[in-house]
Amino acid sequence: MTIILTAVLFATLLGALLALVIGVTAKAFEVETDARVETVTGMLPGVNCGGCGYAGCADFAKAIVEGRTIPSQCPVSTAVNITRIAEYLGITAGEKEKTIAVIRCGGSCAVTVRSPYNGVGDCRSAALVAGGAKGCDFGCIGFASCARACPFDAIEMRDGLAVVHPELCTGCGKCVDTCPKNLIILTPAAVDVHVYCSSPEKGAIKLKVCKTACIACRKCVKAADSETQMTVNGFLVTANYSNPPLPDLVEKAKCPTTALRLASQHAAGAYEGVSK
Amino acid sequence: MSDKPRKFKGGVHPADSKALSASKPVQTAPLLGKYTVIVHQNIGASPEIVVKKGDVVKKGQLIAKAAGFVSVPLHAPTSGTVTAIEKCPGPACVSVPAIEITADGQDDWGLPFEPITDWQNTDPAVLKQRVLDAGIVGMGGAGFPSHVKLSPTKPVDTLILNGAECEPYLTADHRLMLEQTEDVLLGAAILARILGLKTAVIGVEENKPDAISKLNGVAGKYNVTVQELRVNYPQGAEKQLIYALTGREVPIGGLPMDVGCVVQNVASAVAVVEAVIKGQPSIERITTVTGEPLVNPGNWRFRIGTPVSKALELAGGVKYQPAKLLLGGPMMGFAQNSLDVTVMKNTSGILLIPAGQVSQYTSEPCIRCGRCVECCPMDILPATISQAVENERFDWAEQLNVTACIECGSCSYSCPSHRPLNQHFKRAKAEILAAKRKQQKK
């Protein structure tokens, strides 16, 4: 009995002593932290894609907790998740339009002129040497830098052309900066019609190096429900994303070079090697 | 200066292949029917075009004016009509704006400048203005505007003329020094006057003994010292040349004037003579057209704007298909994929390389042999940096001083694994610069 009591007493004393020391130190070296940041971080997807504009999910969580941004800025989270975060913090989730990336080039190997290139197999490196060795100075170089950057495997390399799969793309925008030709833009997910060309050159020059270039023939502008649905900018036509054309435009316009495409059909390979 | 040939640390010794064209005297290329002058030929701001389609121009007439301090004007290579102002293949295989002039065959000098024969008693500022007006750039390859170098903001005590011509194959400067020896030295004297100096030194690699002895024969008259340099690539790189001649190290990110030096290419010096003494702007240059596949390699005096295809025709065309067409030398030149690119002020060579000699890059792993570390004239670690770049760790590459790299290509030249080291560094430098710009915007 004595042994037990002594042991208990000794352990208690030791514990109390150490507790005192730790308590005093903890008070002396106190650091303030917000536990909510960690919780919110846990509720985020954790892929650290940076689509929200912050350096990773933890940083974004901190910004939400501090009120610098809103949960819906996360392009990857589902609506349910975003609502959960907002409820947890007692704030409004806000709204953000769902976007997807579009790579505005249709120049696969089959339809473009290319020079033999020997060097680093990376778009940004290749762009520094002979502009990527492609006939078109503005087209997809095809070394998959964007595909490697995509955390969701939404970009496929097909015949030397990067193609976005809209159903996989979350619109995080991680690929945008990797393209040395600035071909990638984030567009409203609801819009399916895009012009797959970015070259501002004259139509004749473009056609010399690429069969699917936009030659600014304006067939699509005329075929559109309203003239403002397609924007003409020099020798290049683009979809007007604030007043987007309807998907049936592709059918109606009969684009002679098939530069006007549906993103979903483009991903499915419907226009591969097609030219009229 | 001692008499012993000098060198810098590191470097490589590629086969110089200069014999193909070294003994060929400079020929003047015949007048062509059409010239396509690329507008942006200098480092810095692109000049502003001052002519429009349909304008009639005289030879030497201003066709584009300098836009800012680091920029040079451009002049018509011959008399004729401006027939187009549009894009043409540029030296980086990307289309660039150019002015197309169709010659009228008269080749009439407009003589835009009054010749200054009494240069010894002319105000240096007037001489410097002439260098700017004549549109003279560094003709060794970089194309840096000469008048900028002649306007140092720090005290300068040494004028160096770069006659090293360390690039294999190229012989344009060699022939120039041999055939226009007095002009080179006179140019040095004029440049020295602009800088307020009495003397100048000209560095020549010892594989050009004929040029050295010829220069030595008359150098005294112009107060110029001729210094032999050991054959070692990149001896002609500005920083390495300064080190070999003066023992001074140009700081990373610094300019020669930081160590009291100004370096000018010998061809630029001759262009200065033509601008000052004859009143002629910079509209032609000597270019080596060479390479094993060529029927008749040699050195030609081309007008700016001469298409490469015409230059190759002059050299008799090719015996067989080459693997690469380069503007410049094989170590730092630019590979071309079009024969329509035209001769520019800094085109020191047009070179065809046969398939057997061309360097094929593979991405075999680095075996850490250290060859690149040994030969790097900037004393950085190419092998480690390239691994950093392969893993996109540009912050690490910056820590390893990739920004000091002069892209001489010695590392890629010596790599037994055939790694594209130089391209990695180019990428790293571009990414670091882009990141800095982004930060500044914020």
Place this chain on the structure above:
Amino acid sequence: MSNNILAITIGAILVNNFVLSKILGICPFLGVSKKLETALGMSGAVIFVMALSSLVMALIDKYVLSQTFVIAGTEIKLRFLEILVFIVVIAALVQLVEIILQKFSQPLYKALGIFLPLITTNCAVLGAAELNVKAGRGVIESTIFGTCSAIGFALALVLFSSLRERLDLAKVPAPFQGTAIALITAGILAMVFMGFSGLV
């Protein structure tokens, strides 16, 4: 005495390296060895904790656990509380290190993450204390042994982390990536350390 200390030092650092010979403290060895910086931080923390805990434990051992107390006429030896006492003391010390580190080096605190409180369960710390008791070392020798064991741990950790940084750049076959190749490397390293056997 000095010879003995040399033997303890070399023995603890090289010959009987805690990680590579005794296979103690593998959890932090694998956990925080991905980057050299964190490995250095962890090394510092472990050296501090082990030196301090060896000293404190040797003192407790000498003045409490080895003593015979006579309480209410019964002779009591508290030796049976050895592990309990050791663990409590280690836990407290680690807690202290954590609090202090959080105050002074946030980045290191974050980088070490969960592995910092886990020093508590780093068997190397308890191992050092237990081995000291077993070998019957005095207070000074115990402290030296604890410190040197920690230095041995640190040496292995730093070597290993620099190797892993290099392995990060290597094209390791997919099945062997990550912990697999780390363990293989550790195995080769352990084999190398066998070369030191027989030194003491």
Place this chain on the structure above:
Amino acid sequence: MSETETTVVQLPDATQLVVSNSPHIRGGETISKIMVQVMIALLPAAIAAVWFFGLAALQVMALCTFGCMAVEVLWKKAAGQPTDSWKDGSAALTGLLLAMNLSAGAPWWICILGSLLAIGLGKQLFGGLGYNPFNPALVARVALLVGFPQLMTSWVAPQPGKWLACDALTGATPLAALKNHCSPASISDLFYGNVGGCLGETSALALLIGGAFLLSRKIIKWQVPASFIGTVALITGLAHHFNPELTPPALYHVLAGGLMIGAFFMATDMVTSPMTANGALIFGCGCGIITSVIRIWGGYPEGVSFSILFMNALTPLIDRYTIGKPFGYIRIKKEAAQ
């Protein structure tokens, strides 16, 4: 050109012109050339081994060399990668070096197992050539030494010029003799190689010839062998000077055992040693210190392989802290200070 010329001037086809970054020419050095030269440098030692140990030595060398190449090919095949990597010669060289680390009496399965350990464990597991942090041949040797201590430490006594006499006698290596307090070999025997041991531990002369060849071809950095051998000589010399009982003179240590082959062929392995000159000096010194300590005070008679492997592990750290200052760097600092 004259107007009357009738031949058509042929211009290059622009679509076939390759674009790439500069430089566009390259020096002739390739990986396989380097490997072949190292193998040539090993030739004198290999001949010496055959001279002293007979055809058994040749058998071991052949088994290891072809074993390593076979493992390389099979591994690549299993991994679904191109199998032509054996052509670069690195696998064959690893095999030859492994053979140099085995006794002439090594059974065939030791050779095959060693090949598997060297190429599989030492090299391919880490991603193949260029990525292995440890010298593959030494990984195999140490693994075998630890796994089969008896087999790996029984040596064949040298029988110069007797081709077929292989397993006639067993002898101790000069260093093992020291540990067991037997009479050591003479310096001249050590120099010419008339002593027991691994194939590559015998003739210091043959190894020196090979080393000189490598140095002259600039395949290896002089810093490594110089600092390695120098440090061993210094430490053992001092130890002998203060306590002749403890250890024989420095020259004995320099010529005996695997120091020569270690310093010239193993420690200089490009992949696993530091890249900078200063790093190589530190690397060699470290090898020398550990070798001497193990030889004088350690349990193993020989410490060269352990020391090189230990310094291999230290190489990333050495590389990290021996980065020199680039050209033009000093001036920046000076100016900043002013």
